[in-house]
Amino acid sequence: MRASILLSTLAMALVAQATSLTGLRTLVLLDTLDDVLIYTELWSDLEGRHFNLTLNDVSTPVSLTKYDRRLYDHLIFLAPNMKEYPKGMNAKEVIGFMAEGGNVILAGSSELANPLRELSREFDVEFDNRYTSVLDHFNYDKELGQAKHDTIVVNPSSHMSKIDAIVPQDKLPGPILFRGIxxxxxxxxxxxxxxxxxxxxxxxxxxxxxxxxxxQDPLIAGKDISLVSVMQARNNARIAFLGSTDMLSDAFFSAPAKKQGDKETVNGNRKFIEELTKWTFQEKSALDVVAVQHHMVGEEEAPAHYRIKDNMTYTISLAEYHEGEWHPFSADDVQLELIMLDPYVRKTLEQLELNDQSTVGTFTTTLQLPDQYGVFKFMVNYKRPGLTYIESVTTVGIHPFRHDQYPRFISQAKPYYTSAASMGVGLLIFSFVYLWGGLDSSVKTTKKA
Amino acid sequence: MSTESSSTVARVLKPTILILIAIVAISSRLFSIIRFESVIHEFDPWFNYRTTQHLVKNGFYDFWNWFDEKSWYPLGRVVGGTVYPGIMVTSALIHNVLHFFNFPVDIRNVCVFLAPMFSGLTAFSAYLLTKELKDSSAGLLAAAFLGVAPGYISRSVAGSYDNEGIAIFLLVFTFYLWIKAVKTGSAFFGLLTALFYFYMVSAWGGYVFITNLVPLHAFTLLLMGRYSNRLYVSYSTFCAVGTLLSMQIPFVGFQPTRTSEHMAALGVFGLLQLYAFAELVRGYIPPKQFRTLLRGGVVAVAVIASFGLTILSFSGVIAPFTGRFYSLYDTGYAKIHIPIIASVSEHQPTAWTSFFFDLQMLIFLFPAGVYLCFKELKDEHVFIILYSVFASYFAGVMVRLMLTLTPVVCVSAAIAYSTLLDTYLETSEHVLASTKPAIAAAATSAPTVIEATTSDSKATGKKTAAKAAAAAAAAAAAKSTDAEAKAHAKSAASSEKKRFPIFNLDSRLLVILQLTWFLFMFAWHCTYVTSGSYSSPSIVLASRQQDGSQMIIDDFREAYYWLRKNTKEDAKVMSWWDYGYQMAGMANVTTLVDNNTWNNTHIATVGKAMSTSEEVSYKVLRHHDVDYVLILFGGVIGYSGDDINKFLWMIRIAEGVYPNDVKETNFFTPRGEYKVDHDATKTMRESLMYKMSYYRFAELYGSGNAVDHVRNARMPAEGPTLSVLEEAYTTENWLVRIYKVKDLDILGRDLKDSTAFDKGRVRKVSSLKKK
Incomplete structure (x- = not known):
């Protein structure tokens, strides 16, 4: 817990300059260095957000990690024609890079070559055959897709996911132009x-x-064709798959979007790519558990263990990262589970009201522990699309009563107390009478005889 | 020799002999320490040791209420309420007393040496018990026998820190006190019996044997018409106080009033009260009316009692007999209904050879001793007869109960042996007396004393016998004064008349020599068995190499040490329950199941995880937060107690709870064989246990030459692959293998795919394309 506070403060100190949570070293792989000129707007956008770009063509040897440490924080594939990985790199390296926390953007085109296909396959993403394109004879762009109907205009309000954590719809000025696979x-x-x-x-x-x-029928059609997909790996590394390198190009950033029969509008590509790269490079929608506290009601310190049926309070503080700073996280669906093999308690946490000073969102609840002893996991398992996965586990033992913690005298046992007491009294009286009272010894002897 | 001097000699000799016996008893239990080191042995002792450490460190209150979070994860175990605390409290007491006097003895050494120390006390109580039955010379023999009998040593060598170590002493001593109480009819001894019974209850589950044997003795005496006030006083005191005291142990609790195992004690108690009342009434009213009253009373009581018992049993107030108890009646019961009990080797029926192995010559002296008890048949002899009958039966049913048989065998054998010596040496004393008339009278008036000296110094006995050979036996008769001597003389005289061969020198010599030879053989056998079979700590194995040099196999401690040093503090390690206590004690990790087999479902779950395929197993492992899996594999060095050989029990226990996931028949080949080689069934080859055992085994031998030395099986050249586990550690001789459970794949692939990917295989055209 203390470590996580320390980490987050450290991270907060860092973000004074940085905008990405993971770092700024970015490697861009291009088919040839001539392609640099195609994406100048993209470079300036990224550099405007403080990223250090290393632009390489695929023939330059490169290594992503050294001594099990990442040499880069982000990786952009803008090399659809790459027939072989650069020397020192392969699919395993890329996935290892992600396992170390690196983020990846993988852009393809109709000419997407085998290495990146195979890499995508590991992520359950399957690009269509080489030299295929997404074609649409109704929604093509008048200008760019006139010849082949291969530049399509996609309306974000109906064909984009509604997950605001990744690309918020209301920030896009217009539809998105796409040309590719x-x-x-x-x-x-x-x-x-x-x-x-x-x-x-x-x-x-x-x-x-x-x-x-x-x-023959096309392999995929209609809504089954994904144009852009993202994955957040279990370790919260992020990757985005784009079927089009063109949509990142200067030409597409500036071109107006005009569908047949529609008015000409500004396209949303630049904003879309900005939001997508922000998400992928962890400039936003990153959560962190700042602190977890639990204690008995009316106490402050966490006990070494609880007792069954204790009343206790559980508090978790979450912060959200965006715009280079940590902010309080707000939600109404954070749940706490008490698990011992099965969940015994599942309760929605209440968020404390935020004020100007608050830097974290505090979620808390008070509950009575179950009447079951064992080793319990206090678990907040908060996984929402686009947001960092939160899986906070605190393991605490719940003990049974100690032998002297049961009530000593209970009303149900009163008949037994009475019988025991009357027995004792009776014995005393009997002994007394037998020894000193009433009975005449002569009577005894006659009876015996 | 005068009367005074011989009794003085006896007074000095007896304690000396007893002390010597105690020393022999203790030192013959030290083989393992000399050969290995001062360590705790086996499995259960490790738990006792761990709890003792807890007791010494945290005090009694904390121990009494200890909730152990590190075992039976995540259920935990209420240790305070589920142990017999006797042995821990005893060692902690010894430890604290020693520390009070500034002897800084480590608690480990107290624990290691506890059982040998108590064996000395056991020998002493065997002496007391036998003395009550016959005389002190028989007592000394019994003490000597019990001190070295392998049947008892098997559970009380140094390091074998188990309940039985002190329980056998308590058993014998409680029986001694009981006999003393019945003999004297004193409430004081009855009370002492109850107190030691309480100690026994606190120390061992075998106390049930006392709760049933003592009432049975009382009941038998009643049936034999031997009711007496002595019996009434001693039994009533014992039963009332003993029952109340035994209920103070949390683990026992209300069992004495609620389970069938304890009903005999209460029943006999009630019967005895009724009988006493009837006796009282008989004193006051005429016989005729009394008979009518008695008849009515008996019928009424019988009807009420049987009705009451039935109703209470059916309504569940009195619990029926437990499975463990049933398995004492029907040895096949456990195998069918409770595999967990049957899976324990010490619960198996006894092989007949082990009677001889554990008791040697005592086993054929034993019936003779029982016969002699019949001949005498006082109250206490009835007890020994009952004890021997029941203990023999139980020892035949369960290997472990050999332990309760051993004391009575030693006592009976001592009676038989000492009677033999009496018969063959007593006369020689008469003969000796006739040659030295001056001390003859004195000698015959104190026969027991001289017996004691002669029986223990057989060499001198033989010499005197030889010296006496020339004298006439008949001459002794005239000199005798007391009645016993007369009887001897008479028999001697008659034998002279009939020329009965028994009193000839050669026959006497033959018998004495033979008995002495037996004694030598017995001592030799006991030492041999103790040193060879019962002194292995089982956590360290010793074997001989071809050149005769000793090789120590210390893989268990190596593995536990690795776990201790290389896993995080709260790592959960799954293994079969046999190793639970050792892991908790030596590796200090959290275990899922251990040797306290209280939760069959949890054990079956572990069995399921071991015996199903990786996919099914992985879910179980994740659900229980398992970090590591530990198995034993003996295939490399031929250690037959490994997990593949125990595997069938895991399957059986798992099948009992999860019949849909595990099926025993799937592990057998169509020909009904249990195979691990090429013929192994698919289920077998896919089970996690098989995979863990033989993972990378073939690599050890090179191309296709892998041989499992336990099962003598030639293994396939292509070994099993693992995807949900990765090998974490394998010990020097491959005896213990530890695997780490992998986390879920970060990309959401199943682990089979991600493992394949890591080995360089990429997914070809995926299933998505074909949809």
């Missing part, structure tokens, strides 16, 4: 969330020989 996600993987998906009329097909008639 579609992917499908495994719905069984609960860590994976599609952010942007294709319109109902879209399908994924080879865009090179479009004129040939299709002799």
């Amino acid at each position: 579609g992917h499908s996600v495994n719905p069984k993987n609960s860590l994976l969330t599609p952010i942007l998906w294709a319109p109902q009329e879209a399908y994924s097909w080879e865009s090179v020989n479009l004129d040939e008639s299709a002799d």
